[in-house]
Amino acid sequence: MSKSERFEKVYSQGALNTTEIWVDRETGVNYVFHASGNAGGLTPLLNRDGKPVISPILNSSPKSSV
Incomplete structure (x- = not known):
């Protein structure tokens, strides 16, 4: 994965x-x-309070778990 992949x-x-x-x-x-x-949708993942789920930002190389 290149650094340009967000x-x-x-x-x-x-x-x-x-x-x-x-x-x-x-x-x-x-x-x-x-x-x-042929249909799809994207939406922020929300917690039970209705706020977006935010993961810690890691500057290391990405995992290949998927």
Whole structure:
């Protein structure tokens, strides 16, 4: 992954109906992406208080967990 890539996929499930979680590496904000067929949508992931989920920003090399 090059340094110019801003988003990192940290979670993925499904094949035809996919759900993924992406993290903005500059702000730490988590986003949920869901796709079904030719349609898809992206939205910030919110906690129970309605505030965005924010991950710690790490300046190390990315994990290859997905």
